[in-house]
Amino acid sequence: MIEINNVTKDFAGKKRAVDQLNLTIPDGKIIGFLGPNGAGKSTTIKMMTGILPIDQGTISLNGFDIEKNAMDAKKIFGYVPDRPDMFLRLKGIDYLNFIGDIYNIPTEIRRKRITKLTQLFSIDHALGDYIQTYSHGMRQKIIVTGVLIHEPEIWILDEPLTGLDPKSAYTLKEMMREHANKGKTVFFSSHGLEVVEQLCDEVAIINNGKLLFYGSLDDMRKQYESNQSLEQVFLELTNNE
Amino acid sequence: MNKTWLVMKTMLKMHYSRAGKKNTELMLLLLAGLMLIPVLFLYINLVGNAVSALYQFLEPLGQASSILGMLFLTLHLLLFIVSIITVLSAFYFAEDIESFIPYPLQPYQLLLGKATTPFIYLYFTVIAIYLPVFFFYGSVSGGSIFYYLFGIILAVLLPVIPFTIAAIILMFIMRFVNIAKNKDRSKVIAGILTLLIIILFNVAIRLNTNTEDVMEKFASFIQKQDGLLSMITAFYPPAYISAKALGDFSLVSILSFVGVLLLTALIFLLFILAGQRFYLKGVLGVNSGNKKNITTSKILTRVKNRNVFTTLILKELRIIFRTPTFFMQCVIQSLFAPIFLFIIMMLDTNSLGFVMDSFDPKKILLVLFLVTLFVFVANATAISSISRDGASWSANLFLPINMKQVFYSKIATAWIINLFTVGLFLGILLFAIKLPIEYTIIWLVIALLTSWFTSALGTYLDFTYPKLNWTDEQEVFKSRMVIFIALLIEFVPFGIIGMIVWKMDAVKGIMPTTIVLLIVLFIAIGVVHYVLMKKLSNGDHLKI
Ligand SMILES: Nc1ncnc2c1ncn2[C@@H]1O[C@H](COP(=O)(O)OP(=O)(O)OP(=O)(O)O)[C@@H](O)[C@H]1O
Numbered sequence A: 001m002i003e004i005n006n007v008t009k010d011f012a013g014k015k016r017a018v019d020q021l022n023l024t025i026p027d028g029k030i031i032g033f034l035g036p037n038g039a040g041k042s043t044t045i046k047m048m049t050g051i052l053p054i055d056q057g058t059i060s061l062n063g064f065d066i067e068k069n070a071m072d073a074k075k076i077f078g079y080v081p082d083r084p085d086m087f088l089r090l091k092g093i094d095y096l097n098f099i100g101d102i103y104n105i106p107t108e109i110r111r112k113r114i115t116k117l118t119q120l121f122s123i124d125h126a127l128g129d130y131i132q133t134y135s136h137g138m139r140q141k142i143i144v145t146g147v148l149i150h151e152p153e154i155w156i157l158d159e160p161l162t163g164l165d166p167k168s169a170y171t172l173k174e175m176m177r178e179h180a181n182k183g184k185t186v187f188f189s190s191h192g193l194e195v196v197e198q199l200c201d202e203v204a205i206i207n208n209g210k211l212l213f214y215g216s217l218d219d220m221r222k223q224y225e226s227n228q229s230l231e232q233v234f235l236e237l238t239n240n241e
Numbered sequence B: 001m002n003k004t005w006l007v008m009k010t011m012l013k014m015h016y017s018r019a020g021k022k023n024t025e026l027m028l029l030l031l032a033g034l035m036l037i038p039v040l041f042l043y044i045n046l047v048g049n050a051v052s053a054l055y056q057f058l059e060p061l062g063q064a065s066s067i068l069g070m071l072f073l074t075l076h077l078l079l080f081i082v083s084i085i086t087v088l089s090a091f092y093f094a095e096d097i098e099s100f101i102p103y104p105l106q107p108y109q110l111l112l113g114k115a116t117t118p119f120i121y122l123y124f125t126v127i128a129i130y131l132p133v134f135f136f137y138g139s140v141s142g143g144s145i146f147y148y149l150f151g152i153i154l155a156v157l158l159p160v161i162p163f164t165i166a167a168i169i170l171m172f173i174m175r176f177v178n179i180a181k182n183k184d185r186s187k188v189i190a191g192i193l194t195l196l197i198i199i200l201f202n203v204a205i206r207l208n209t210n211t212e213d214v215m216e217k218f219a220s221f222i223q224k225q226d227g228l229l230s231m232i233t234a235f236y237p238p239a240y241i242s243a244k245a246l247g248d249f250s251l252v253s254i255l256s257f258v259g260v261l262l263l264t265a266l267i268f269l270l271f272i273l274a275g276q277r278f279y280l281k282g283v284l285g286v287n288s289g290n291k292k293n294i295t296t297s298k299i300l301t302r303v304k305n306r307n308v309f310t311t312l313i314l315k316e317l318r319i320i321f322r323t324p325t326f327f328m329q330c331v332i333q334s335l336f337a338p339i340f341l342f343i344i345m346m347l348d349t350n351s352l353g354f355v356m357d358s359f360d361p362k363k364i365l366l367v368l369f370l371v372t373l374f375v376f377v378a379n380a381t382a383i384s385s386i387s388r389d390g391a392s393w394s395a396n397l398f399l400p401i402n403m404k405q406v407f408y409s410k411i412a413t414a415w416i417i418n419l420f421t422v423g424l425f426l427g428i429l430l431f432a433i434k435l436p437i438e439y440t441i442i443w444l445v446i447a448l449l450t451s452w453f454t455s456a457l458g459t460y461l462d463f464t465y466p467k468l469n470w471t472d473e474q475e476v477f478k479s480r481m482v483i484f485i486a487l488l489i490e491f492v493p494f495g496i497i498g499m500i501v502w503k504m505d506a507v508k509g510i511m512p513t514t515i516v517l518l519i520v521l522f523i524a525i526g527v528v529h530y531v532l533m534k535k536l537s538n539g540d541h542l543k544i
């Protein structure tokens, strides 16, 4: 469960990036986080993951406050950043091993999961290479692998599908579905409305740092005449600001 | 020409951009500058005295010009070595070149753009060494207006020749090294080897000069007017004609001056031509990693369980050793001081042992301590602790790692890298200086603690003024005033403490001095840890 209470974030000299955001996300669901460029999605996610300090309000993950109880909270989630350009000077296997050590995963389980996941993503042949030599999609995949090695209770992804080929995108979506089916939470931001429509149980739409809508797609259809597509609702919602 | 200028400007801007820098940094820089003024005075005084003493000795013999010859020769050699290092990092380990490749620019234009950063370092060297000697020589020898005019112009031209020679040698070598599979590693190795060969070459020449032989020649050269100058610069004409150009104003000096101008122009042209031909061939192409096809099952045997602290240190070390720029700056550069010291020792061991004997134990320990501090002060690993992470820094925040552990692992990494230096020093102390064993052991303990102190301090300072938003690793070390602050913090208090202990009669003998030094070090380490932890509990790591 993710609880975002009255969260506000300002960057010096700019308009408010996140404004009084309230959001409660239950377990076992896939949630899509939508909004135009600069809406405040990445900023929200960075506050959820402890990367950015929260100006006002609180965020807790499974009851652990990300600021007051940081270590416990961080053990619960796994995060895939929007830019996967991290640890470029490590080899793929070194990176996965590093993550395994951080989350204290037993060697055998580590091996099993690495084998399975890298084969699914077809990056097993590149494990001995530097991440620097990986393509954008491969970098994305190695980070996803790193997250799934520790099977987090909450999985947070920032635009995970950009740059993935159709097969890998499909694999990733399957993994997200599977993760939710195990009773865990998947929270991801995206610009792909079809993906959201086909995958998500619930969507949250923000613009200018404010929450415009949160609920299931059915709710949305009820609220805005049933025949409208998500695209039309999205454009309508984010336009009249 | 316009485009060349544009490339130069853009590259400089990228390197010295002030994006994400605080203004307090500028203030501190100013402060540091002010506090260095007394040191500057001391230095200028020293140079002045040395030049006039040499002049008074050599002038009656008609050999004063050899001072200028020595100056040019030493400077060319120094500039050459600085060039090798800076060219290596600017031309071959900086990746910003890739962003310029797609544009319609000539290789030589990129090359000139790249040359600006090394030239800044070269001019600093010229200002620090050439200018003071030049002015003092001018004033004691009563130099004419032409002396100053030619001399200033020569100062501007000085770096060109050594730089070009270094650049051409490196471009030529890299052109062939770049074929290797692991380009990063082979370039690093080639660079280090070049440097080593040059240093060894120098040492070999010095060691091979037969003293009696030299004395004999010296006697005959000294008979002739300016004979000493010819002898010193016999193997290196540029130094000879440069010194001649600054001689008494005459046809010879004018011709020599024109000669220098022509030679510089010619060599510069050669640089452009060689660059146009070789440069891009040596620089393009990415590291292709190891192409031996390792099977996945074999790779999986590398999966091992380690505790978090070990895995953090291992990660840091891996990144340092696998990134050419980090490797050069953190590991290789830190070895320079002891290696240079070693070379000097090799040449002149007897006198040092003599100095050692005449000191009392307290003074020996104090000198050792200050020298050790000096060697560790510009600890590149420590002052890049945080900045090295760059875009990966946020991982420290979202992964469940204790922040204290992150920082301790970074301090420990700097400390481990310092062990190379400690080891080299240990060798020098034991074999070159032949320091008694009890001193060596005490020194070792003090050195290890000093190393921890500078590592912690450097990490703290880098945490205070981090540079994370770099696109090229070089920026981590460029125009960072953190080094300056570290210098100040380490030298002013410790200098004063050292002085007090030196003068204090109450502290005498090995043991008391050791105890005083240990207490000082423990206090210093305690203070740094305290401020670091305070900053962490303040949540400052979230704000960078
Ligand atoms: N480090 C920063 N400094 C200053 N302003 C920032 C910073 N990061 C984000 N912002 C501002 O905060 C606002 C929200 O940005 P954010 O990155 O959260 O948008 P986003 O919804 O993720 O957009 P996108 O879809 O393009 O990824 C923007 O106005 C942006 O300019």
Ligand SMILES: [Mg+2]
Pocket (backbone or CB within 6 Å): A041, A042, A043, A082, A158
């Ligand atoms: Mg974003």
